[in-house]
Amino acid sequence: xxxxxxxxxxxxxxxxAVFFLxxxxxxxxxxxxxxxxxxxxxxxxxATSLVGVAGLFIFLGSEFxxxxxxxxxxxxxxxxxxxxxxxxxxxxxxxxxxxxxxxxFSFVVSLVVFISFTVMVVRTPWEQAVRTSNxxxxxxxxxxxxxxYELLFELIxxxxxxxxxxxxxxxxxxxxxxxxxxxxxxxxxx
Amino acid sequence: xxxLTVYLFVALLIFxxxxxxxxxxxxxxxxxxxxxxxxxxxxINFMAFNRFLAPDPSVGQIMVxxxxxxxxxxxxxxxxxxLALFRKLxxxxxxxxxxxxx
Numbered sequence: 001x002x003x004x005x006x007x008x009x010x011x012x013x014x015x016x017a018v019f020f021l022x023x024x025x026x027x028x029x030x031x032x033x034x035x036x037x038x039x040x041x042x043x044x045x046x047a048t049s050l051v052g053v054a055g056l057f058i059f060l061g062s063e064f065x066x067x068x069x070x071x072x073x074x075x076x077x078x079x080x081x082x083x084x085x086x087x088x089x090x091x092x093x094x095x096x097x098x099x100x101x102x103x104x105f106s107f108v109v110s111l112v113v114f115i116s117f118t119v120m121v122v123r124t125p126w127e128q129a130v131r132t133s134n135x136x137x138x139x140x141x142x143x144x145x146x147x148x149y150e151l152l153f154e155l156i157x158x159x160x161x162x163x164x165x166x167x168x169x170x171x172x173x174x175x176x177x178x179x180x181x182x183x184x185x186x187x188x189x190x
Numbered sequence: 191x192x193x194l195t196v197y198l199f200v201a202l203l204i205f206x207x208x209x210x211x212x213x214x215x216x217x218x219x220x221x222x223x224x225x226x227x228x229x230x231x232x233x234i235n236f237m238a239f240n241r242f243l244a245p246d247p248s249v250g251q252i253m254v255x256x257x258x259x260x261x262x263x264x265x266x267x268x269x270x271x272x273l274a275l276f277r278k279l280x281x282x283x284x285x286x287x288x289x290x291x292x
Contacts (some may be wrong), residue, residue, distance in 0.1 A: 017246050023200060030204050033223050034211030049204070056200065062251050069233075072258045075266045077226060084269040085219055087278040098214070107212030114206040121198045126242045129245040136247050137261035144248050145255075152252075156259045163263035176267045 019059060025053030037098075039085055064138050077160045197238035205231035218272050218282045222265065229261045 027046055032045025050073040054066040133140075145153050192194045208227030215221050250286020276282050 004234075022271075027203055027207075030207045031226055032213075033227060033292050034220075039219055040218055042220055042223050046226060049227065049229065056197070056234055057237055057254075060197065060241045060246070062237065065237065065251055065254055068255065068258060072262055073226070073230070077262060080265055080269055081219060081222065084272055087265060087273055088219070088282050098216075103214050106210050109213060110206040110210040113209060114202060115207065117202050117205075121195060122231065126194055128241060128243055132245045133247065135253075140248050141251055141255075144252060150250055152256060156256055160259060160263050163266050167266040170267070170269035171273045 018055075022052050022059065024052075025049070026056060030097035040082075043078055043081050043085065046081070047074050050074050061136055064141065175184070194242040197234060197241075201231040201234040201238065204228075204234070216284050218268075218275070218284055221267055221284070222268050222272075226261060226265065227267075229257060233257050 027049075029045045029047070029049030029052055033042050033049055035046075036042060038046070050069060053073075054069040057063075057069060059067040205228050208224045208231065211220055211224030211227065215224065235252045236253050236257070239254075240247055244250055273281055275287060279286050
């Protein structure tokens with residue numbers, strides 16, 4: 001099957017085509033995530049861009065991180081943003097027009113950042129370090145996470161726990177001073 | 191496709207698009223979306239250096255995992271803050287949140 005296919009379409013051509021598709025997804029999604037006014041279009045653009053980033057991760061050699069990207073970013077963060085939109089944004093209200101100088105200033109600032117970083121990327125002589133390991137597998141990742149990077153691993157679990165508790169308390173009680181006072185101020189410190 | 195500079199440029203473009211959005215949006219949720227884009231640009235950079243330059247290919251992957259964890263925590267906190275602000279102000283436009291302005 002594969003050799004017959006390879007006679008007509010060379011594998012490198014397919015790889016390049018997929019790579020440009022992934023690039024298109026990533027950059028187009030990023031533009032859609034920023035430019036349209038409708039916030040729900042922005043979230044769809046963000047999800048598209050993140051799927052493209054997952055494709056880039058596959059090209060960079062890590063299928064595990066591509067899966068994690070889709071699972072965490074597309075599956076959790078985008079859905080959380082959609083929930084926040086549904087709970088907060090009055091969709092029927094008219095969005096006020098943009099203030100043109102602000103858009104122009106932000107464009108100039110990001111253009112300056114782009115040019116300076118471009119100069120830095122082009123001028124730096126990147127050198128490959130000596131490889132001490134060539135193992136991209138998940139098994140080695142897990143071993144490292146539980147041996148050399150265990151402190152970081154535990155810290156990030158702690159950060160996530162604190163973030164979840166803090167998010168619940170903030171969203172549950174910070175509904176203005178009246179309600180927190182009428183509750184007896186038991187969670188007023190939050 | 192197989193050079194470091196291509197990935198660095200892609201990450202740089204995404205970072206600049208995110209920065210443009212962060213400076214220009216007034217809706218808080220739009221700003222969160224831009225921040226997620228910028229964090230992703232950082233993750234692409236880590237993965238590119240990991241693929242092309244780093245001595246040990248596991249370290250960059252672990253760093254990207256930590257970036258994802260931090261991004262999830264940040265998104266949860268920021269979205270709950272937005273909900274609290276919306277209950278107080280009835281708006282998520284950042285220009286209405288100026289109670290602390292002197």
